Amino acid sequence: MAAVKKSLPRRRFDVVVVGAGGAGMRCSLQLANAGLSVAVLSKVFPTRSHTVAAQGGVSASLGNMSEDDWYWHMYDTVKGSDWLGDQDAIEFMCREAPSAVYELEHFGMPFDRNPDGTIYQRPFGGHTANFGEKPVQRACAAADRTGHAMLHTLYQRNVAARTQFFVEWMALDLLRNEAGDVLGVTALEMETGEIYVLEAKTTVLATGGAGRIWAASTNAFINTGDGLGMAARAGIPLQDMEFWQFHPTGVAGAGVLITEGVRGEGGILLNKDGERFMERYAPTLKDLAPRDFVSRSMDQEIKEGRGCGPNGNYVLLKLDHLGADVINKRLPSIREIAIKFGNVDPIKEPIPVVPTIHYQMGGIPTNYNGQVMAPKDGENQVVNGLYAIGECAAVSVHGANRLGTNSLLDLIVFGRAAGNHIVDSHPERQHSHQPVPESSIDYSLDRVDTLEKRTGGEKTQDVGNAIREAMQHHCGVFRTIDLLEKGVTAIEDIAQRAANISFKDKSKVFNTARIEALEVTNMIEVARATTRSAAARTESRGAHALDDHPERDDVNWLRHTLWYSEGSRLDYKPVQMQPLSVESFPPKARTF
Numbered sequence: 008m009a010a011v012k013k014s015l016p017r018r019r020f021d022v023v024v025v026g027a028g029g030a031g032m033r034c035s036l037q038l039a040n041a042g043l044s045v046a047v048l049s050k051v052f053p054t055r056s057h058t059v060a061a062q063g064g065v066s067a068s069l070g071n072m073s074e075d076d077w078y079w080h081m082y083d084t085v086k087g088s089d090w091l092g093d094q095d096a097i098e099f100m101c102r103e104a105p106s107a108v109y110e111l112e113h114f115g116m117p118f119d120r121n122p123d124g125t126i127y128q129r130p131f132g133g134h135t136a137n138f139g140e141k142p143v144q145r146a147c148a149a150a151d152r153t154g155h156a157m158l159h160t161l162y163q164r165n166v167a168a169r170t171q172f173f174v175e176w177m178a179l180d181l182l183r184n185e186a187g188d189v190l191g192v193t194a195l196e197m198e199t200g201e202i203y204v205l206e207a208k209t210t211v212l213a214t215g216g217a218g219r220i221w222a223a224s225t226n227a228f229i230n231t232g233d234g235l236g237m238a239a240r241a242g243i244p245l246q247d248m249e250f251w252q253f254h255p256t257g258v259a260g261a262g263v264l265i266t267e268g269v270r271g272e273g274g275i276l277l278n279k280d281g282e283r284f285m286e287r288y289a290p291t292l293k294d295l296a297p298r299d300f301v302s303r304s305m306d307q308e309i310k311e312g313r314g315c316g317p318n319g320n321y322v323l324l325k326l327d328h329l330g331a332d333v334i335n336k337r338l339p340s341i342r343e344i345a346i347k348f349g350n351v352d353p354i355k356e357p358i359p360v361v362p363t364i365h366y367q368m369g370g371i372p373t374n375y376n377g378q379v380m381a382p383k384d385g386e387n388q389v390v391n392g393l394y395a396i397g398e399c400a401a402v403s404v405h406g407a408n409r410l411g412t413n414s415l416l417d418l419i420v421f422g423r424a425a426g427n428h429i430v431d432s433h434p435e436r437q438h439s440h441q442p443v444p445e446s447s448i449d450y451s452l453d454r455v456d457t458l459e460k461r462t463g464g465e466k467t468q469d470v471g472n473a474i475r476e477a478m479q480h481h482c483g484v485f486r487t488i489d490l491l492e493k494g495v496t497a498i499e500d501i502a503q504r505a506a507n508i509s510f511k512d513k514s515k516v517f518n519t520a521r522i523e524a525l526e527v528t529n530m531i532e533v534a535r536a537t538t539r540s541a542a543a544r545t546e547s548r549g550a551h552a553l554d555d556h557p558e559r560d561d562v563n564w565l566r567h568t569l570w571y572s573e574g575s576r577l578d579y580k581p582v583q584m585q586p587l588s589v590e591s592f593p594p595k596a597r598t599f
């Protein structure tokens with residue numbers, strides 16, 4: 008073993024950013040521009056990160072098309088989060104939104120334009136004017152390819168800033184010393200199968216979401232929660248993992264996303280009687296109520312026998328009334344997706360849709376500078392040297408339910424904030440790299456080595472499928488404590504199998520079998536965190552909706568969950584109800 012270790016190649020950087028999505032690349036741009044040496048790792052070519060698939064838009068109260076105010080945006084986000092969002096971070100995000108979006112515009116992001124040259128903005132679910140009075144146009148859009156435009160803009164800027172990209176590199180584990188400081192990562196170069204030690208004064212996790220732990224998902228195949236697995240194995244808790252967003256409109260049977268922007272442009276949901284049922288559930292916002300609300304309403308319609316199709320298991324999204332011009336100009340990719348995956352041309356026919364897993368609200372706990380926070384000696388403390396941003400982080404601005412377009416915003420606001428914070432605190436950390444304990448490297452090497460040497464264990468694909476099926480079955484739109492508890496048992500059983508994975512192909516070069524096996528070791532941590540956290544929360548809040556506990560319970564549950572991998576232990580911490588400069592929004596009933 009020692010001989011193997013000694014030969015491990017090493018590289019040193021000021022900062023290692025794991026993930027080249029919108030969050031990672033917005034952060035690395037700030038770092039590279041400040042002259043720091045920065046390495047950005049990605050499992051895929053940067054512009055193939057899941058951010059590229061974002062369709063609908065990025066929110067900011069620019070007020071280009073209807074009167075708007077960042078304070079209204081803040082109110083909507085707090086209410087959308089079902090009061091589980093931290094109000095300091097939410098104020099920070101909504102205030103920073105206009106400048107973060109204008110900055111992208113100045114970077115060259117090709118937004119759609121109004122006739123007067125300003126950025127085009129469409130309505131989106133849960134975004135309102137004057138504290139819930141009526142829908143507002145807040146989603147800044149580049150047709151239905153906003154994420155694509157954003158990611159390419161950020162990549163080009165990073166290339167110009169000389170960010171060093173490590174493409175098709177998979178980070179494996181965090182390196183920590185006795186004091187718990189994070190000193191970099193171990194990483195696998197896929198092309199050679201070689202493992203490297205990447206030392207860093209600061210490490211940033213920007214690994215995106217883990218929606219692939221469900222069978223039906225809008226997420227890219229690479230969204231396996233690697234950053235969450237790395238944090239969990241390093242003893243860092245995961246926050247609010249019971250809260251997962253089901254997007255109301257995944258193409259039935261395929262899972263591919265149809266953006267909420269369709270309803271923003273005027274599309275409506277119909278049941279089998281041709282009724283626009285959202286008028287009954289949300290009289291003011293109707294089809295543009297927040298996602299948890301719309302998903303549950305759809306589920307209810309299907310359950311009560313008003314679903315469409317031979318099996319009554321989907322509803323219809325009608326947009327033909329918008330006309331071919333609007334569809335071709337504002338929603339061209341949606342038309343393509345509907346034709347390819349739903350077998351319908353939306354200019355003529357409605358699209359069959361079902362709620363599909365889409366987004367994780369929880370993640371690695373951070374403050375609004377992106378610094379990872381964990382309880383230590385009875386206090387919530389910064390984990391030295393570690394930041395988390397984007398979907399893998401819980402800042403927490405989305406609380407129990409995220410509003411559409413607030414994620415792309417979260418990426419650029421907190422990507423930039425973390426970058427600034429790292430640059431500002433860099434002089435203090437100017438010291439040479441701290442020594443990395445061999446034990447920390449050994450832990451990671453042993454993990455890979457054991458996997459490598461095992462023969463005749465469980466097949467990766469079988470374990471992956473078992474996770475996806477168990478999550479689909481036990482952790483859906485509507486949940487019960489009984490079902491979730493069975494989910495905990497099922498996932499813990501699968502975890503035993505995951506600890507015994509093996510793969511036949513032991514070759515080094517571009518061995519995807521090895522990569523998939525390593526991904527499953529991360530997925531299982533996310534599934535454990537989710538089921539365990541969910542089974543403990545005996546209330547309905549945001550996306551966590553229990554049939555047997557239908558009410559929100561602020562007395563007992565206005566608090567964040569913290570889950571630890573070791574022993575699957577739970578802990579809790581208060582929600583930050585105090586914003587930075589304005590008055591707090593106290594909890595109230597959530598109607599739309």
Ligand SMILES: Cc1cc2nc3c(=O)[nH]c(=O)nc-3n(C[C@H](O)[C@H](O)[C@H](O)COP(=O)(O)OP(=O)(O)OC[C@H]3O[C@@H](n4cnc5c(N)ncnc54)[C@H](O)[C@@H]3O)c2cc1C
Pocket residue numbers: 025026027028029030031048049050051053056057058059060061062063064065066153154176177178179213214215216225226227229230233234264266365366396397398399411412413414415416418
């Ligand atoms: C189909 C779809 C449409 C969406 N539309 C919208 C929208 O219109 N508006 C909105 O606000 N939000 C939208 N969202 C949500 C939003 O796009 C995502 O939350 C966001 O893009 C996540 O960005 P990220 O930077 O955190 O991660 P990602 O863009 O997912 O990037 C993760 C990066 O981490 C890398 N990575 C992961 N693991 C490792 C590892 N072990 N080693 C090295 N690299 C690793 C990946 O290669 C990738 O580069 C949408 C999401 C989906 C799925």
